Amino acid sequence: MHKPSSETVIDTDSFNALAELAYRESGLQLAIEKTSMLQSRLRHRLSALGLQDFANYSAFVCSEEGKTERRHMISALTTNVSHFFRExxxxxxxxxxxxxxxxxxxxxxxxxxxxxxxxxxxxxxxxxxxxxxxxxxxxxxxxxxxxxxxxxxxxxxxxxxxSYQKRLVENIPEDLLQKYFTRSESEGDSFYVASEKxxxxxxxxxxxxxxxxxxxxxxxxxxxxxxxxxxxxxxxxxxxxxxxxxxxxxxxxxxxxxxxxxxxxxxxxxxxxxxxxxxxxxxxxxxxxxxx
Ligand SMILES: C[S@@+](CC[C@H](N)C(=O)[O-])C[C@H]1O[C@@H](n2cnc3c(N)ncnc32)[C@H](O)[C@@H]1O
The missing domain is CATH 3.40.50.150 (Vaccinia Virus protein VP39)
Incomplete structure (x- = not known):
């Protein structure tokens, strides 16, 4: 199996093909300034598929057989940051x-x-x-x-x-945390699990x-x-x-x-x-x- 190195860089054609695919599939807009973000977020997908470079990855993910991989790609490219009671x-x-x-x-x-x-x-x-x-x-x-x-x-x-790590529940007022979450410990970490309520x-x-x-x-x-x-x-x-x-x-x-x-x-x-x-x-x- 080929392994991409952490230095594996994307060529312009592959970037354009992946950005076009991401836009078509999910609406995500990836301007050229996002090149290093795209590289770092997708390198593990190259490893998972045993592909050596982004040209091979782009050919695969854009092909008929790449349907499942397209979901992994979108998952890797979306930004999932959120907080309780944000704004x-x-x-x-x-x-x-x-x-x-x-x-x-x-x-x-x-x-x-x-x-x-x-x-x-x-x-x-x-x-x-x-x-x-x-x-x-x-x-x-x-x-x-x-x-x-x-x-x-x-x-x-x-x-x-x-099940949320302690740092993820910081914005929840203490009384609500007590009322709606149960604390559990796993591998030395505290987790807060939302109640059925x-x-x-x-x-x-x-x-x-x-x-x-x-x-x-x-x-x-x-x-x-x-x-x-x-x-x-x-x-x-x-x-x-x-x-x-x-x-x-x-x-x-x-x-x-x-x-x-x-x-x-x-x-x-x-x-x-x-x-x-x-x-x-x-x-x-x-x-x-x-x-x-
Ligand atoms: C930054 S999070 C925002 C989460 C939450 N709404 C908040 O404000 O904290 C953006 C979410 O939008 C989702 N997303 C991006 N494109 C999407 C699409 N085309 N359809 C549905 N969800 C999408 C991402 O997967 C991600 O989880």
């Missing part, structure tokens, strides 16, 4: 909507659906679940579901295990945002944060009407701190706080065909 102000806004609209609806027998789109290791979905439970513990018995999806199968696997609210699925969305029920709140920053504007602009389509009237869309919808009104959204958008009742895509 706290969004959770304050969420709290207000829970109290004013979502909780009254749940209590009167209605349904509430939240989507963490690009959920990474699950920190965002579990933060949403804790926010609901802290306001009303009975939501566990009501019709609340948090759908959490990501293109990267390895993060979905991690999220389902829901929060996990039962969340459904994890693998989903590429550029593919079809098997969503048949109206969504009330979408968190799609720190995901579209890796996409170009045309790709982002393909997503806004699709979010508008799945969101119910007055549904809420949270984006990451450096993400924006430019001209939100043209996509049927109104700005509603820092990187927060509300689907307008009237406007583009208002003939929502999803069931109530």
């Amino acid at each position: 706290k102000h969004h959770f304050e806004i969420l709290k207000r909507h829970i109290q004013s609209e979502l909780l009254p609806r749940l209590r009167s027998g209605g349904r509430v659906r939240v989507w963490s789109a690009g959920c990474s290791n699950g920190q965002e979905a579990l933060s949403i679940a804790m926010t609901f439970l802290e306001l009303a513990i009975e939501v566990a018995e009501l019709d609340l579901r948090i759908l959490a999806t990501d293109i990267d199968p390895s993060v979905i696997q991690f999220a389902k295990k829901a 929060i996990l039962q609210l969340v459904r994890y699925r693998e989903l590429n945002l550029l593919s079809d969305w098997p969503i048949t029920q109206r969504i009330d709140v979408v968190f799609c944060r720190n995901v579209v920053i890796y996409f170009d504007v045309p790709t982002q602009n393909l997503l806004w009407p699709r979010f508008k389509e799945v969101l119910g009237p007055a549904g809420i869309l949270f984006l990451g701190h450096s993400e924006r919808i430019s001209n939100p009104e043209s996509f049927g959204f109104a700005s509603d706080g820092p990187t927060t958008y509300r689907a307008s009742v009237l406007g583009a895509g208002s003939s929502n065909s999803l069931k109530d």
Whole structure:
């Protein structure tokens, strides 16, 4: 088996072919400045396949036989950094909507659906679940579901295990950590495992945002944060009407701190706080065909 050395560098043709493939498959934009990132993240794939250089890797991953490898490649190239209660102000806004609209609806027998789109290791979905439970513990018995999806199968696997190292739970207030996590020790490390109380609210699925969305029920709140920053504007602009389509009237869309919808009104959204958008009742895509 050939082994690439840590010095193995990528040639321009292979870089272009891989960047084009990543863009087509997942929307990830890899400018030439990302060359060393791409090299370092993909070298282990060359080793795993016994390939000596990037030219062979690029030929394989772009071929018909490279279908499975394409998933490994996208998994290696995505950035999965996340934190519990990241961008706290969004959770304050969420709290207000829970109290004013979502909780009254749940209590009167209605349904509430939240989507963490690009959920990474699950920190965002579990933060949403804790926010609901802290306001009303009975939501566990009501019709609340948090759908959490990501293109990267390895993060979905991690999220389902829901076992977080100590450094990953630092942003969780101590009382919530005590209430919703169980501490365990393994090989000298402390792990915090999410309890059934929060996990039962969340459904994890693998989903590429550029593919079809098997969503048949109206969504009330979408968190799609720190995901579209890796996409170009045309790709982002393909997503806004699709979010508008799945969101119910007055549904809420949270984006990451450096993400924006430019001209939100043209996509049927109104700005509603820092990187927060509300689907307008009237406007583009208002003939929502999803069931109530
Ligand atoms: C930086 S993380 C953001 C996690 C979380 N939303 C947050 O803000 O902390 C970006 C996530 O988007 C996912 N992602 C990238 N491209 C995607 C695509 N085309 N479809 C679905 N998820 C994608 C990545 O796998 C990664 O887990």
